[in-house]
Amino acid sequence: MTATTIVFDLDGTLIDTAPDLVESLNHTIAARDLAPVGYEDLTHLVGQGARVMIQRAFALRGAPITEDEIPALLDRFIDHYEASMPGKSRPYPGLIEALDRMRTAGFRLAVCTNKMERLARPLLERLELTAYFEAISGGDTFAFRKPDPEHILATVERAGGKADKVLMIGDSINDILAARNGNIPSIAVPFGYSDVPVEELGASHIIGHFDELTVELVERLIG
Ligand SMILES: O=C(O)COP(=O)(O)O
Ligand SMILES: [Mg+2]
Known part of the structure; x- marks a missing residue:
């Protein structure tokens, strides 16, 4: 195996988790009688983990929330999300074949998600994806994300x-941005949950489908 590593984001990149995130978030905010959010809201809510997603949903509904109210709501979210997992969440088309291709080529694969590690791991496990990855880190694994x-x-x-x-x-x-801040080449995928067109993110390359993730492309981008 080479020392080259391909690092994947999780929500909106490896796995289409939107329906379950929306469902668990709506279950959570229903405890405070907030109107449910829709898929179209998710791109503005997701990205910094469940805690921030809950805070953003309250802001979206113009409902005040204090710091000390968050832990109970976060527990409510975690319980619901964990219990329904994997729910409707599925790997994106062509992902498994692409992971197989990358492994066969000898690349190390890893997951770097802002989702809590305790939610990311069982989700990957229940979709039988764990074995592909040498490392899985969440938004709460380190002191930075x-x-x-x-x-x-x-x-x-x-x-x-x-x-x-x-x-x-x-x-x-x-x-x-994490890649750019670290001078790391990047690929953006347009099928996830960006609130701006992926062309505006400044990635090194864009692929519209995992079929386009070839060994040649990886080698060219890593240089
Ligand atoms: O769950 C989130 O808020 C973000 O997760 P991601 O980093 O895997 O996109
Ligand atoms: Mg994502």
Whole structure:
């Protein structure tokens, strides 16, 4: 195996988690009688983990929320999300084949998500994806998270990879900014939950489908 590592974001990149995130979030905010949010709201809510997603949903509904009210709501979200997992969440088309291709080529694979590690791990496990990855880190694994490039680099270190042989693949500004902040080449995917067109994120490359993730492309981008 080479020391080259491909680091994947989770929500909106590896797995289409939107229906379950929306459902669990709506279950959570219903405890405070807030009107449910829709899929179209998700791109503005997701990205910094469940805690921030709940806070943003309250802001969206113009409902005040204090710091000390958050833990109970976060528990409500976690309980609901964990119990329904994997729900309707599925890997994006062509993902499994792409992961197989990358593994066969000898690349290390890792997951760097802002989702809580305790939610990311069982989700990957129940979709039978865990074995592909040398490391899985969440938004609460380290003292920093995306868009801090250290989140990507600490994940690569855990995967046994080299810091100057990394490719980041993600769907939103946090992923591409983390890569750019660390001088790491990146690929953006347009099928996730970005609130701006992915063309505006400044990624090194864009793929519209995992079929386009080839060994040649990875080698060209890593250089
Ligand atoms: O769950 C979130 O808020 C973000 O998750 P992601 O970093 O895997 O996109
Ligand atoms: Mg994402």
